[in-house]
Structure formats: C-alpha cells, structure tokens
Amino acid sequence: MRTAALAAALADLDTVFNGFAGPRERGCPRCHTPEETAYLRTPYTRVPPDVLRRYVFEVPDHFDDHAASMRRLLPQAAHAMADGTLDGIGWGAHGLVRADWRSWPAEQAAAIEAFLHAWWQEVLTTPEPPYPAPDVFETCGAIARRATPFLDTWPQGSVADVHLVRCADTWLYHLVVDQSPFTWWDHTSEDAAVAELCAWLSGPGAARLRAVGEDDLAIRAELPALPYDERWAHPYWYNASSTN
Numbered sequence: 001m002r003t004a005a006l007a008a009a010l011a012d013l014d015t016v017f018n019g020f021a022g023p024r025e026r027g028c029p030r031c032h033t034p035e036e037t038a039y040l041r042t043p044y045t046r047v048p049p050d051v052l053r054r055y056v057f058e059v060p061d062h063f064d065d066h067a068a069s070m071r072r073l074l075p076q077a078a079h080a081m082a083d084g085t086l087d088g089i090g091w092g093a094h095g096l097v098r099a100d101w102r103s104w105p106a107e108q109a110a111a112i113e114a115f116l117h118a119w120w121q122e123v124l125t126t127p128e129p130p131y132p133a134p135d136v137f138e139t140c141g142a143i144a145r146r147a148t149p150f151l152d153t154w155p156q157g158s159v160a161d162v163h164l165v166r167c168a169d170t171w172l173y174h175l176v177v178d179q180s181p182f183t184w185w186d187h188t189s190e191d192a193a194v195a196e197l198c199a200w201l202s203g204p205g206a207a208r209l210r211a212v213g214e215d216d217l218a219i220r221a222e223l224p225a226l227p228y229d230e231r232w233a234h235p236y237w238y239n240a241s242s243t244n
Contacts, residue, residue: 003125006082008110013075016111019043022068031062040069040228049085055102057092060099070095071108081139082122084130089139093184096143117138120150124160133163134170138182145189147196151205161212168205168217171197175224176231198224198231 019239020043021050027037032054039047040055040063047055056077060066073095080086088094123129123136124129141147154160202225209218219236226234 002082003096003118003122006115006122009115009118010075010079010082012111013078013115016107017071017074020068020071020074022063022065022072025069025075027064028058028062031058040072042074046148047073049087051081052076052080056086056095058095059089060095066095067099067101067104070099070101071104074112078119082119089131090135090183093186094139094143094190097186098182101143113144116144117148117149117153121153121155124155124163125157125160127159134167134181137167138185141193142182142185142189145186145193147193148200151197151200154208161208164205164208165212165217168201168209168214170223171201171222172217172220175201176220178224178228 002062013050022040025037025040029037032051034052036051038194039051044050052073055069056073058149063069077086077095081089097111101112120136121165123133129136137150140150144150154164171181175194175198180190181197182190182193185193201221206218206221209215209221219234223234223236225230
C-alpha cells in the first residue's frame with residue numbers, strides 16, 4: 001500500500017509540473033521517430049511506457065532542451081518509478097542525474113526532493129519492493145548527488161532491517177576492496193558519496209547491524225573505514241566464518 005507521504009509527493013509533482021513541454025524540441029532523428037519526439041512537445045498527453053523509458057534514460061545531447069523534456073516527462077516517470085513499471089531503474093543513469101534540477105525554481109526542486117525521500121522510505125518499509133533497495137538507493141542518491149540524507153533517515157523496523165542487511169552485504173563486497181558499489185552514479189559526486197556511505201556504515205550502520213544480530217556483517221562494515229594495511233591485518237580475516 002502506498003504511503004501517505006509518497007502519495008502526497010506524487011500529487012505535488014503532478015501539480016507543479018503540470019502542462020510542461022518543450023515546444024521546439026526536435027530530438028534525435030536517428031534514435032527516435034517523429035511520433036515519439038512529438039510527445040515531448042505536447043503537454044497533457046500520456047507517453048507510451050516504452051517511449052517514456054527511452055527518453056528518461058537518454059543522454060542529454062539527444063535533446064534540444066533536455067531540462068524541458070525532463071520536466072515534461074517527470075510526473076509520469078515518477079509514478080512509474082513508484083509503481084515499479086519504469087524499466088531501467090538499476091540499469092542506467094536516470095535523466096535527472098544529468099539535469100541541474102536544483103537550479104530550477106524552488107517549488108520544482110522541492111517537489112523532486114520530497115519525492116525522492118518518500119519513494120526511498122516506502123521501499124524500505126515494503127517487504128518485496130518492485131526494485132531492489134540498492135538500485136533505488138543509487139537512483140535517489142545519484143539524482144540528489146548525496147548519500148547521507150538517505151542513510152540518516154533509514155527507518156526503524158524489521159522490514160527496514162532486512163533491507164539494511166541486504167544493502168550492506170551488496171555494498172561491502174565492493175567497499176572492502178576500495179571499489180565503488182555504484183554503477184550509474186555521476187563521477188563528479190561519486191567519490192564523495194562513497195566516502196559518505198563508508199562513514200555511515202562504519203558508524204550508525206554497524207551499530208544497527210549488531211543490534212539485529214548481524215555481528216559478522218557489522219565488523220565488515222567497519223573495515224573500509226580503516227587504513228588499507230590495518231584493514232587486511234584485522235583479526236576478522238582469521239576469525240570469520242567459513243562462509244566468508
């Protein structure tokens with residue numbers, strides 16, 4: 001069941017971005033048909049799901065006005081993200097990652113920010129969300145260009161704890177060898193996001209993991225914060241279970 005916060009955030013996007021279009025948009029004739037590009041110029045018209053997906057994950061130089069196109073597509077795209085029907089989450093860089101949406105009018109930027117947080121919160125309180133939690137985290141964080149706000153608001157509860165264990169296990173596979181666990185994060189903010197993630201996992205994250213009986217994972221969460229030599233000399237590697 002959709003949370004009240006997510007329902008309100010989607011309704012706000014519908015209102016704030018209602019009627020947007022790119023009236024002079026020509027698009028890329030090699031990648032999109034004239035009929036597809038016409039949707040970008042035409043407000044108040046529902047875009048077919050496959051066309052929506054292609055445009056949301058298209059590179060900016062395939063548009064005359066990428067920002068206008070993202071505003072045009074945003075309400076329908078956000079609903080599809082919340083419903084789990086936007087193919088591409090976890091498999092490509094969302095268009096808002098490549099848009100300077102924080103420079104848009106305050107009402108628009110606030111609506112996007114509220115949606116990202118409400119969507120993330122709903123995912124963490126849903127036992128089997130449409131997309132894996134790590135994919136949603138990367139999508140939200142890459143769009144926001146920050147990791148900490150989504151980590152610091154990790155909700156309490158057994159369902160959220162299960163997602164934490166799964167996410168931590170996925171992230172730490174890469175972090176322990178100083179690799180980024182992200183695939184589509186913009187490189188200009190990726191290093192800072194990885195540092196934020198490591199700091200959170202080694203502190204509040206590790207404490208949460210211990211509290212739910214995941215001691216082995218909690219120790220691993222603390223390792224990436226250590227200097228490289230100390231990390232690999234840690235007693236964990238000699239005492240870890242055979243499954244590690």
